[in-house]
Amino acid sequence: MLGRFLRGHDVTIRITEVEAYAGPLDPASHAYTRTPRSEIMYGPPSRLYVYRIHGHFCANVVTGPDGEASAVLLRAGEVVDGLDVALRRRGEHLAPTRLARGPGNLAKSLGITMDDLGVDLDAPRSRGVRFIAPDEIDPHPAGAGPINSVLISSGPRVGVRRNADVAWRYWITDDPTVSAYRRHPRAH
DNA sequence: CCTCCGATGTGCT
DNA sequence: GCACATCGGAGGC
Numbered sequence: 001m002l003g004r005f006l007r008g009h010d011v012t013i014r015i016t017e018v019e020a021y022a023g024p025l026d027p028a029s030h031a032y033t034r035t036p037r038s039e040i041m042y043g044p045p046s047r048l049y050v051y052r053i054h055g056h057f058c059a060n061v062v063t064g065p066d067g068e069a070s071a072v073l074l075r076a077g078e079v080v081d082g083l084d085v086a087l088r089r090r091g092e093h094l095a096p097t098r099l100a101r102g103p104g105n106l107a108k109s110l111g112i113t114m115d116d117l118g119v120d121l122d123a124p125r126s127r128g129v130r131f132i133a134p135d136e137i138d139p140h141p142a143g144a145g146p147i148n149s150v151l152i153s154s155g156p157r158v159g160v161r162r163n164a165d166v167a168w169r170y171w172i173t174d175d176p177t178v179s180a181y182r183r184h185p186r187a188h
Numbered sequence: 189c190c191t192c193c194g195a196t197g198t199g200c201t
Numbered sequence: 202g203c204a205c206a207t208c209g210g211a212g213g214c
Contacts, residue, residue, distance in 0.1 A: 019195070021195075028195065029195085030195075030210090033211080033212095035210075035211070036210090037209090037210060037211085051195080051209090051210090052208070052209060052210090053194055053195070053196055053208090053209090054194070054196045054197075054205095054206075054207060054208075055196080055197090055206070055207045055208065056196050056197070056207095058195065058196080060195085073195055075195090102196070102197070103195070103196075104196050104197060105196090105197075157195070158195075158196095159194085159195065159196075160194095160195060161194080161195095184194095185202090185203090
């Protein structure tokens, strides 16, 4: 997923940081317990799971086969199109590298809300949220290319209390848009 | 119904 | 490093 392009409500980002959540196997996952909220993650992949926390929205891509609840949290991205719209949503004075740094800020840049819950990110669509190919972006962005041409780093997930030591956070090495690591104060 | 609390962000010390 | 805004989900009663 790193290096892919995600378009949301007239803003496009190149994904630079993600975290994996392993459903029932992972106490940090919302799908650790199967509830109405986590039900979407038990369904087919490539759907958008949106949740609200502390007044912010966060966006996940459901992964794995239908029936298995796993997901990838989108933590940071580089805005490559719709910069004016993203600045309007986030604040005109912000540095471009900070627009989509952190999952709440990423969702806000893309205009993602609970209205986008459940959309199929692989379905061709003119509006809303979906993955797009690099050649759909004009001008063609720098850094677009095979993901195996960049270095990927990994480490523990940010701010989780349970299962805090597994290295399921992945990011593009040295990318300036990647968020800072913070360990949960009461991490196990 | 009520309480607890978090996969956050921001600002201040 | 720490407080806190802010609010729905989850679970206890």
